[in-house]
Amino acid sequence: MIQLAYSLDTFYFLMTGALVMWMGAGFAMLEAGLVRSKNTVEILTKNIALYAVACLMYLIAGYNIMYGPGLSSFIPGLSFFLGAEHTADAILKSGGSITHSKMADFFFQVVFVATATSIVSGAVAERMKLWSFLAFAAVMSLVIYPVGGYWHWGGGFLKGLGFVDFAGSGVVHLCGASAALAGVLLLGARKGKYGPDGRAKAIPGSNLPLATLGTFILWLGWFGFNGGSELMVSNIKEANAVSMVFVNTNTAAAGGLVAALLLAQFWFGKADLTMALNGALAGLVAITADPLSPSPVVSTLIGVIAGLIVVASIIFIDKAKIDDPVGALSVHGVTGTFGLLAAGLTNPDGSVLVQLTGIGAIFVWTFAASFATWMVLKKTVGIRVSEEDELAGVDLAECGLEAYPEFTRD
Template identity: 70%
Template structure:
């Protein structure tokens, strides 16, 4: 009701085709509020400022999950056309599909190459986040760009997400899956990229939308998270965190074959 359907942001000229800002950045703003109140995982940051990697449990499943998201994004972006009643609207959906895929590819390749340059190896987690960053970046304007420009928008998103993940770690903001970087920082880039290909959008209106959405969601989420923290707590015990919530909540190891007696 803020953007789609004639909301006040739409009336102000804010353009966000499928939600780089009103969906992805909004979610990241809520996540940032939660992360700041929750704090870092135990052992993530050392006393001398060192950053300790805490690997994900299953990278093949993470890769599968990324591809599932990638596939779903065609419906997410293409469905935002809302209608396929004539040749013109069908062509629009086709263009959105092509640009969505091109941007994801650009983000993945850019993040993969940059990760290799920075870390000396092909970092799978950065590549996966790069693909998602490309998808988030194009979501605000997947119809207007050419496939080449869409690829470039995604590639810039892939570069941004790598530096953002590294930067947040240095700021000791523990974001285990890179959600703030992928959906928040790159979401902002996606919104700001719209005027490059859509003459009806302006950077002033895009910045206005970014500020309004982020501040509203962040402040409201901070209040909600704060109430929950005071009322019932938002962190498991140190023992449960060490053992894994699968044990404390479900009474079973997720990967018992890796547990040493």
């Protein structure tokens, strides 16, 4: 029985990890659809390259920083590369306490760090230098994300306080949004985004079918993101728990989409597709903090509230002259924060005060470390392309290619 359970849980870990990896395609398609055609190749290059960079940096030391023995509950340790896999004798002698392969655990965790870094990509789109972004992605995957992850999932002080973050509304999504905010503030808005009077101008994306496909892919991948975070599926209790996580994840997304679409119709007089897409993602981000404790009805309500929040947040951030082409700050940061607070109320062991502590710790650390990293890059190699290259499109300037060469570029 031990061998069967170990094999089943390892296989489940690997397959859900593959679903999370597939979310990289979702981010790439979503962002490619929401930027202008002249910036498509660069956004695609960033998304696939950051995945590779994140995998390598997390392999070198990120995973060990996050899950290795720490110097204290605040300060993680430092070691390099992965240790040996569990031996068959160790697995059998564990009496079932070793539930899955160490390599499967690494694979599942590495696709999470890539997700956090993908959040940054969309927020800084259309005006950032490719190699500066990839340099930041390396630091993010090697140090910034693992330290915050150590505080909770690695057994650090947030875990000791009883912080609730089942699959990463804070560890992943708030972290990614905090890093993105630091970059956006130093980078500045896209040329032409704000007029002489300070009013924001809409800059439509080039391919809404692609953005919609990306959202569907992300929605699908989220079943691996949340479902895999249950870590086991090899007994009745865990199988039922995984099923509840899947249902709650799905209903939160559905509630978020419908709520955002209705609010957009009421607010703008039109059924705005981009708001609907972000509403679904907002519901997914919010329920990620705890997709197991609430009932499906409560999970739907969490998604509904997140969908309403994200529409208002996107408008507010735009009016504040913080240029975020894909709404990443609102989807991942604002609704991620809401989801963590909601978990403090819906989880039997939750505490709003502890949740606020975790939110503050993750935001302050990630924002400060990211701001410092972006600043170093800005002062050395620069982070923004020239005005001429930005107006022409970063595809040709950074990659020498066009995504749609048969069409006239906008």
